[in-house]
Amino acid sequence: MTRQMTGAKMIVQALIDQGVDTVFGYPGGAVLPIYDEIFQQNHIKHILVRHEQGAVHAAEGYARSTGKPGVALVTSGPGATNAVTGLTDALMDSIPIIVLTGQVPTFMIGSDAFQEADTVGITRHCTKHNWLVKETDKLSGVIHEAFHVATSGRPGPVLVDIPKDVQFASGAYTQKQALKSHYQPQLKGDMEAITELVDAIENAKKPVFYTGGGVINSGPAASQLLRELVDATGFPITSTLMGLGCYPASGDKWLGMLGMHGLYEANMAMHDCDLMINIGARFDDRITGVVEKFSPNSKKAHIDIDPSSINKVIRVDIPIMGDVGHVLEDLLKVWKSRGRKTNSEAVAKWWKKIEAWRAVDCLKYEQKGKVIKPQHALTRLEALTKGYDRYITTEVGQHQMWAAQYLGFEDPNRWMTSGGLGTMGYGFPASIGVQMAHSDALVINVAGEASWLMNMQEMGTAMQYGLPVKQFILNNERLGMVRQWQELLHGERYSSSWSESLPDFVKLAEAFGAKGIICSDPDDLDDAIMEMINHDGPVIFDCLVEKHENCFPMIPSGKAHNDMIMGEVDTSTAIDAEGKVLV
Numbered sequence: 001m002t003r004q005m006t007g008a009k010m011i012v013q014a015l016i017d018q019g020v021d022t023v024f025g026y027p028g029g030a031v032l033p034i035y036d037e038i039f040q041q042n043h044i045k046h047i048l049v050r051h052e053q054g055a056v057h058a059a060e061g062y063a064r065s066t067g068k069p070g071v072a073l074v075t076s077g078p079g080a081t082n083a084v085t086g087l088t089d090a091l092m093d094s095i096p097i098i099v100l101t102g103q104v105p106t107f108m109i110g111s112d113a114f115q116e117a118d119t120v121g122i123t124r125h126c127t128k129h130n131w132l133v134k135e136t137d138k139l140s141g142v143i144h145e146a147f148h149v150a151t152s153g154r155p156g157p158v159l160v161d162i163p164k165d166v167q168f169a170s171g172a173y174t175q176k177q178a179l180k181s182h183y184q185p186q187l188k189g190d191m192e193a194i195t196e197l198v199d200a201i202e203n204a205k206k207p208v209f210y211t212g213g214g215v216i217n218s219g220p221a222a223s224q225l226l227r228e229l230v231d232a233t234g235f236p237i238t239s240t241l242m243g244l245g246c247y248p249a250s251g252d253k254w255l256g257m258l259g260m261h262g263l264y265e266a267n268m269a270m271h272d273c274d275l276m277i278n279i280g281a282r283f284d285d286r287i288t289g290v291v292e293k294f295s296p297n298s299k300k301a302h303i304d305i306d307p308s309s310i311n312k313v314i315r316v317d318i319p320i321m322g323d324v325g326h327v328l329e330d331l332l333k334v335w336k337s338r339g340r341k342t343n344s345e346a347v348a349k350w351w352k353k354i355e356a357w358r359a360v361d362c363l364k365y366e367q368k369g370k371v372i373k374p375q376h377a378l379t380r381l382e383a384l385t386k387g388y389d390r391y392i393t394t395e396v397g398q399h400q401m402w403a404a405q406y407l408g409f410e411d412p413n414r415w416m417t418s419g420g421l422g423t424m425g426y427g428f429p430a431s432i433g434v435q436m437a438h439s440d441a442l443v444i445n446v447a448g449e450a451s452w453l454m455n456m457q458e459m460g461t462a463m464q465y466g467l468p469v470k471q472f473i474l475n476n477e478r479l480g481m482v483r484q485w486q487e488l489l490h491g492e493r494y495s496s497s498w499s500e501s502l503p504d505f506v507k508l509a510e511a512f513g514a515k516g517i518i519c520s521d522p523d524d525l526d527d528a529i530m531e532m533i534n535h536d537g538p539v540i541f542d543c544l545v546e547k548h549e550n551c552f553p554m555i556p557s558g559k560a561h562n563d564m565i566m567g568e569v570d571t572s573t574a575i576d577a578e579g580k581v582l583v
Helices: 007-017 029-039 052-066 084-093 119-126 136-151 164-168 191-203 213-217 220-233 264-272 324-337 344-358 374-385 398-406 427-437 449-453 456-464 480-489 505-511 522-534
Strands: 003-006 022-025 045-048 070-074 097-103 129-132 157-163 170-173 207-211 237-239 254-257 275-279 299-304 318-321 390-394 442-448 470-475 515-519 539-544
Touching: 003 007, 007 029, 007 136, 007 164, 007 170, 022 052, 022 427, 029 070, 029 097, 029 157, 029 164, 045 427, 045 456, 052 070, 052 084, 052 097, 052 427, 052 456, 084 097, 084 119, 084 157, 097 136, 097 164, 119 129, 119 157, 129 136, 136 157, 136 170, 157 164, 191 275, 191 299, 191 318, 191 324, 207 220, 207 264, 213 220, 213 324, 220 324, 237 264, 254 264, 254 398, 264 344, 299 324, 374 398, 374 442, 374 470, 374 522, 390 398, 390 427, 398 442, 398 470, 398 480, 427 442, 427 449, 427 456, 442 449, 449 470, 456 505, 470 522, 505 515, 505 539, 515 522, 522 539
Parallel strands: 022 045, 022 070, 070 097, 097 157, 129 157, 207 237, 207 275, 237 254, 275 299, 299 318, 390 442, 442 470, 470 539, 515 539
Antiparallel strands: 003 170
């Protein structure tokens, strides 16, 4: 049975039917009919951000921390173009969001009308799919399809562009259950390929699991199956930046993050392994480095739901297309049915080699003097907050890498960061989205002062809605990662890598009505962090840290995984059971 309603009402009704409880947005002329309908209902809460980029990043934070799609609503023209960065960020990191944009009336499209932009054309390459809806009768069906596309297969952002006259006009509302989509991604993996992988698992001498965000996107069951597989086989496991939390950081099989700023033991294991099992990662260049030198002597398996990701960067020996959860379930069944076999003697020797690499203690640092080391700041943040119901977002730069190195994640969906696009300004609005989804949780955005300033206006959003997000700023008064590269790769020519005019962050917080804390003495750090945690509102914490600290380990451009810059760490401690140096 169909119901007649206006296009604007259809939009709100479709969101309600999809289970949406929060929309992040900013009104404008082309979406006023939708905002009028939002005003007249009580099912969906609208969060007024201060910039459309903030709306999309907030929707990303909501989605990443809940596993449900996030929703943003923006107006035409500049509202839509301001959303492009967030859409691209979500596309790169496989985050399911739905962005609804207003458009000028259909009869004005192409006339260069006020606040007109070719939104579908502009966003075609930064969305999984997009639609321009010119008929009200089709509107509700398109919105239901948008949710299906965003959340099925490899998740990602979608956009629905809705002219203003379509919002005013009446049409027939299509129920969610009436949707019959042609988009039905393959979930089950090929059993022949899965059996081939079981053969490889049974015979591997130096195996490693290489996991990514696809494990988390597959849902909690996938992470549980992964943990069961790792613990049962005894194989070591590492993860990309996006996969942190899919296996607990406290687990004894955990090697830490791998890649450009990954841990020594993780990168060395990836380079020397004879079986690499890629589960839900896409062989990003920050992981592989130079493709020709990447894990040169291994058999490679790749489990991924996105067929375009398989053999795109690295040619693999065992491609398995399917949902991580489904594939792991079948993999465990086959492996168990064949007697749970591994080459245990060889794997034990492999672990001895890994333990020698671990002994290097690549994250070791020395906190001395009266200047806070950024590593120390995050070590103390980890120690003082790990017992809380904690969610971490980050901006992008050195602080992001240090956070990935020094903060531990026991569960999925607790770590929100911009991986593929590396978007400065992501973390603050993302923390707002996370806090909206988890009102009683401790939500901390680990930031650099430069990244944080890119979307500082969202402090108004946090204050308006009473969101107690904590902004933990590692303030080195530099564009830290840019400065590091200039030091190491550009002859110490520091071109535009710091600002000579930074705000007083305490006064800035107070100007918004929030709490500001500043700390420059390591002896005061614990008390200051606890003051931040215990404050019941938003906090800007200005942590003044060493200005020229570099983030190590680091794989320089053009180098292999076993050719890392280690900083002050002494790699001569890496010796095998026979006393041979393993570097």
